[in-house]
Amino acid sequence: MINELIYVYCIAVNPPGLIDELKARGLKSIEIGQFNVLIKNVPEIEFSEENLKQNIADLRWLEANAREHINVIGMIMGYTSVIPFKFGTIFKTLESLEKFISVYSGSLLENFEFIKGREEWAVKIYCDRKALSKHIDELSETAAALEKQIMASSPGKAFLLQRKKADLIENELDRICKERGQSYFSELAILSEANSLNNLLPKEVSGRDDTMILNASFLVNSDKVSHVKDIFIKLGSREVNSSFHIEITGPWPPFSFISINEKTQ
């Protein structure tokens, strides 16, 4: 149809037929070569480049469609391995989609092989710096030494040293958070097959009062997942205070571990 575009959700291999719920939503699973591509015909009025730009600025539209995107992929992933596409990947014609699949088929197969039997898990760690600062003398020898000096000083000198300590605390909190983030990352990196460090999201974005200190994804062998979660819980329980909030979520579609390259001739 001339006024329709092809929205691609993901590529799967051998899905067990499209479940009714997805059919009802207008999704199609089309076979291209050895792959099944999950698509939906979408109207130009909503998804042409210009119209999409406008729609993305409409946050309700974006949220509804981003959720639809991930929900569809999640459903397919319940049955078979998927290569998820980024939100908003649209082809004008079936021919162009077929050409894309053909050009990248080798790389797609390599990706399927890479994610086979593996799961993507996401880890986000936040630090409540205010709560952590209350324990600073236990966590930082430098801060403890300065505190001793303050206690032994005259009021005037103590006042100046307090100001010095305030700066020191900020630096020490930075250091501790960095070390903690690195430590969690390293422990989990050893246990996983691949990892991906993502941008730390500022408070305005996370909507949380504490500070994000780690945002990472790990590709874990399916048979190791429960072991990894146990280790993770142990790591969390060694914290001496509740300044760190740790989130582990998954399995996600392997968004972070797909890398598509054109075949080399």
Add this chain to the structure above:
Amino acid sequence: MNENVIDRSRDITILEVLDRVLNKGVILTGDIVISVADIDLIYLGVKLMLSSVETMEKLKSGRH
């Protein structure tokens, strides 16, 4: 069927959703775009127009 995070929790935050679907997945950008210029992909991902951070900031301010 194996359960995944999307089936299990209906209340995944929009932050988590956008952090994944806007930044990752099969991404056709940069050099690849040039090499497959004859393929008429009309749109290669929102990141080209709008960073996810900007998006989420707008999303958040829109909710208040």
